[in-house]
Amino acid sequence: MTDAPSRPAVEVRGLTKRFGARTAVDSLGFACAAGEVFGFVGPDGAGKTTIMRLLAAVMPPDAGSIVIEGVDAVREPERVRSHVSYMPQRFGLYEDLTVDENIAFFAELFGIRRNDRDARAARLLAASGMTPFRKRRAGQLSGGMKQKLGLTCSLIHTPKVLLLDEPTAGVDPVSRRDFWRILYGLRGEGVAIVVATSYLDEAERCGRLGLMREGRMLYCDTPSALKALMPGEILAIAAPAPRAARDVVASLEGVGGAILMGDSVHVVVDGAARRLGAIEAALAAANVPFDEIERIAPSIEDLFVSLLTEKAE
C-alpha cells in the first residue's frame, strides 16, 4: 500500500449535483485532513445533506471529483464506502432491538470480528454514558441516546472518514457534549470528520467551516476568522407576526439584513443604538406590533445572515 501522509483524507473538486432544474450542490471544492473537523453550515435547502450523500457515495454527482483516502469515490463507490461511515439525519436503528443488539447488527454488516467489536463498543458506550442502557430497546431510548447509539453503530468499523448530517438535532446539551467528546477522541485517532450542522455550538467546535447557500460555498474559514468578518451589530425583534416585522425593517437605512429566527427577527444593523429608534418608528407606522427589541451578541447564525446578505448584494 502506498502511503501519502500529506494527502487530505477527503478532497473534493468542482462537485455538482442537480435535481431537475435545481442545482443542489454547485461547483463545490474543499478538503478535509485526517484529524480535522470540517463543518458545513447554512440554511435549510443549502445543499448540506446532498453533499453528505455524495461524499458517502450513495449517489453519483453530475460533475466533479471526490477522492477519499486516495480512492475515486465516483468511479469506485464500493471501495470508498469501506473507508467511510455515514450517519444520516435519521440513522436506521432497529427500535425493537436492544442497544447491544443494534451494535451487533451493524458490526455484522461491516464484518467486524467479535473481539474487536466488544472492546470498541464498550469504549464508545462508556464515553457516551450509555453503558447502563445496553439492554434497553432502542425504541425506548431518549432522542439524545438514540443519536449516541447511532454514532456508536457508525463507528463500530473504525472509519477513516466520518460523515455526520445534523448529528445532534433535537439532542439535549449534555448528550451533545458527550457526543462531541467522542468526536474529539476520534480526531485524535486521525479520523477526518465532515459534519453538517445548524447549531451554533456545533459550528464553533469545527476546525473550519464552509458557509453554504443555494448549493454554493460562499465562505470557508475557521469560526473565529469568520466571526471577525462580522460587520455591524444585531437587534432581535420579538414580534407576534415576525414575517411582517421583517418585511418592514429589511429595507430601512442602516439595515444590512433581516431574517426570521423562530418567533423573532434578527436584524443586522450598522449601529444598534443609532438604528433602534427608526426601527421602532417604522414598525409603529406600519401597524406591525412587537414585544421587545434588544441588542444581542451575534451568533454564528447571525454572522451567516450578515455574510450571506452582504454577498447577495
Ligand SMILES: Nc1ncnc2c1ncn2[C@@H]1O[C@H](COP(=O)(O)OP(=O)(O)OP(=O)(O)O)[C@@H](O)[C@H]1O
Ligand atoms: N432527492 C431529491 N430530489 C429532488 N430535489 C432534491 C433532492 N434532494 C435534495 N433536493 C433539493 O436540493 C436542494 C438542497 O437540499 P439539501 O437537502 O441538500 O439541503 P440541506 O442544506 O441539507 O437542507 P436540510 O437541512 O433542510 O436538509 C433543496 O432545494 C432540495 O429540495
